[in-house]
Amino acid sequence: MLYLISLGLFDEKDMSLRALETAKKCDSLYVEFFTTKMFTDAQRISILVGKPVREIMRSDLEDRMEKLLREARTKDVGIMVGGDALVATTHVALLIEAKKLGVETRIIHGSSIYSAIAKTGLQIYKFGRTTTLALPQKNYYPTSCYDAIAHNAKAGLHTLVLLDVRSHANEYMSVREGLEILLDIEKEKKQGIIKPDTMVVAACVIGSEDEVIRYASVKKLLEEKIEKTPAILIIPGELHFLEEDFLKLFFK
Amino acid sequence: MLYLISLGLFDEKDMSLRALETAKKCDSLYVEFFTTKMFTDAQRISILVGKPVREIMRSDLEDRMEKLLREARTKDVGIMVGGDALVATTHVALLIEAKKLGVETRIIHGSSIYSAIAKTGLQIYKFGRTTTLALPQKNYYPTSCYDAIAHNAKAGLHTLVLLDVRSHANEYMSVREGLEILLDIEKEKKQGIIKPDTMVVAACVIGSEDEVIRYASVKKLLEEKIEKTPAILIIPGELHFLEEDFLKLFFK
Numbered sequence: 001m002l003y004l005i006s007l008g009l010f011d012e013k014d015m016s017l018r019a020l021e022t023a024k025k026c027d028s029l030y031v032e033f034f035t036t037k038m039f040t041d042a043q044r045i046s047i048l049v050g051k052p053v054r055e056i057m058r059s060d061l062e063d064r065m066e067k068l069l070r071e072a073r074t075k076d077v078g079i080m081v082g083g084d085a086l087v088a089t090t091h092v093a094l095l096i097e098a099k100k101l102g103v104e105t106r107i108i109h110g111s112s113i114y115s116a117i118a119k120t121g122l123q124i125y126k127f128g129r130t131t132t133l134a135l136p137q138k139n140y141y142p143t144s145c146y147d148a149i150a151h152n153a154k155a156g157l158h159t160l161v162l163l164d165v166r167s168h169a170n171e172y173m174s175v176r177e178g179l180e181i182l183l184d185i186e187k188e189k190k191q192g193i194i195k196p197d198t199m200v201v202a203a204c205v206i207g208s209e210d211e212v213i214r215y216a217s218v219k220k221l222l223e224e225k226i227e228k229t230p231a232i233l234i235i236p237g238e239l240h241f242l243e244e245d246f247l248k249l250f251f252k
Numbered sequence: 253m254l255y256l257i258s259l260g261l262f263d264e265k266d267m268s269l270r271a272l273e274t275a276k277k278c279d280s281l282y283v284e285f286f287t288t289k290m291f292t293d294a295q296r297i298s299i300l301v302g303k304p305v306r307e308i309m310r311s312d313l314e315d316r317m318e319k320l321l322r323e324a325r326t327k328d329v330g331i332m333v334g335g336d337a338l339v340a341t342t343h344v345a346l347l348i349e350a351k352k353l354g355v356e357t358r359i360i361h362g363s364s365i366y367s368a369i370a371k372t373g374l375q376i377y378k379f380g381r382t383t384t385l386a387l388p389q390k391n392y393y394p395t396s397c398y399d400a401i402a403h404n405a406k407a408g409l410h411t412l413v414l415l416d417v418r419s420h421a422n423e424y425m426s427v428r429e430g431l432e433i434l435l436d437i438e439k440e441k442k443q444g445i446i447k448p449d450t451m452v453v454a455a456c457v458i459g460s461e462d463e464v465i466r467y468a469s470v471k472k473l474l475e476e477k478i479e480k481t482p483a484i485l486i487i488p489g490e491l492h493f494l495e496e497d498f499l500k501l502f503f504k
Contacts, residue, residue, distance in 0.1 A: 008268055008361070008363075009361055012269070013269040013270040013273065014268045014361070015268060016265065016266045016267060016268050016269075017264070017265045017266070017267055017268075017269065017300075018265040021265065048269075084363060084367035084368060085371075086367075086370035086373075092373050092494070095502075096497065096501060099501050107371050109260070109266070109363035109368050109459050110268075110363055111258070111260075111336060111361035111363055111364070112366070112367035114364070114366045114367040114376065115367060116336060116338075116359075116361050118336065118337075118338035118339045118344075121338075121344050125382045125383065126381065127381060127382075128380055129378065129380050129407075129409055130376065130377045130379075151407065155403065157381055206361075242344070245348065246344060246347070246348060249348060250351065
């Protein structure tokens with residue numbers, strides 16, 4: 001059996017009791033940190049579970065997938081994953097290969113930014129599609145994130161903007177960088193989606209004791225130089241007065 | 253301090269280690285089951301935590317909110333909630349009252365249907381807004397759910413349809429009921445959103461060993477009489493071939 005075991009939002013304590021119980025009964029345990037930033041490591045998880053846990057890289061999962069799946073034919077193999085396990089599409093590919101080889105699979109769920117954003121007081125059913133703001137590269141400056149925000153805004157919906165994580169290079173986009181990139185795209189697209197006076201929600205390390213959530217104008221948030229990661233932005237659509245009251249009361 | 257402690261998707265084993273640790277240090281513990289169906293009870297949670305846990309009803313939370321918050325001024329009070337705690341807007345109101353009374357609050361997160369749906373292989377960033385299909389009542393037959401599906405479909409996006417939970421009457425909408433209601437609304441609205449041959453995803457008791465996930469036509473799913481609850485439907489938008497492969501491989 002192949003288990004995908006979610007670690008949840010922040011560190012190893014966000015694992016569920018079911019996740020810990022499942023990990024304890026696995027014959028082999030692996031953990032990956034390349035799809036999301038976690039504040040733990042293989043050693044701490046290993047101490048908690050009472051078994052060796054090996055960290056695997058993206059390349060391992062791609063190159064040695066067959067070996068891992070062969071192991072799961074006869075043994076219980078667990079792969080531990082930050083957040084909720086299937087949110088990263090990487091692992092969907094692993095499940096497909098497992099199925100083709102006749103290896104049974106099971107998912108153990110965990111907490112995720114997708115529901116945690118409800119703690120901003122913004123109603124979760126008023127969020128449109130989620131989008132990722134990519135780190136610009138030399139010849140690649142994607143603007144699809146801006147288009148997604150604009151599409152949601154037109155329907156009055158909020159947008160969760162995940163700020164890019166490129167963990168192999170240890171690069172995580174901060175609130176400041178994210179806002180600067182969005183302002184740059186605005187200069188080009190000119191739809192009035194993100195301006196210095198636009199009120200947005202910025203949040204970092206959600207679920208931790210160091211969590212920061214702020215509701216302020218883009219200009220003010222840039223001045224605050226919020227650098228903690230992982231970070232997200234929420235571009236609110238039409239605010240119900242209760243949503244706005246909550247934002248002002250807690251995060252202004 | 254007032255803690256909102258998430259129980260996660262299915263039963264008490266979906267609590268995180270952080271949730272259990274927090275519950276253990278609370279002076280008073282309450283649990284509510286009215287915002288979502290959980291396969292556990294106050295007694296089982298009490299045994300797990302090693303402390304008394306009192307079940308509270310919706311009316312308790314509304315009528316005795318002040319008493320509870322006064323208690324949280326001087327003691328650590330935990331309210332345990334199914335799924336991820338703030339998804340139910342009921343608890344947003346509680347946090348606002350707490351803030352007004354100067355009571356500090358903290359949220360402990362848990363697994364939720366909002367990210368768990370990624371296990372269908374449908375990419376989570378291709379979901380538009382989520383909608384709830386309400387149980388029709390005598391003089392009230394809401395069709396906003398249909399409109400949300402239509403809005404998402406126009407943009408090629410998937411829709412998560414939560415089937416209504418009216419827990420005080422122990423009524424939970426099944427896949428069969430949900431599909432019948434949507435077909436009824438289709439007869440009236442005639443936008444071709446839900447027809448007998450529309451392929452949809454139906455899922456029940458996600459996160460449990462009894463989990464059912466099916467990808468089939470509305471007609472076929474109606475014949476299968478899927479009655480387990482809580483249940484959801486997903487009305488897919490435009491399917492990427494990898495999404496369709498996954499659905500067919502695992503759930504057809």
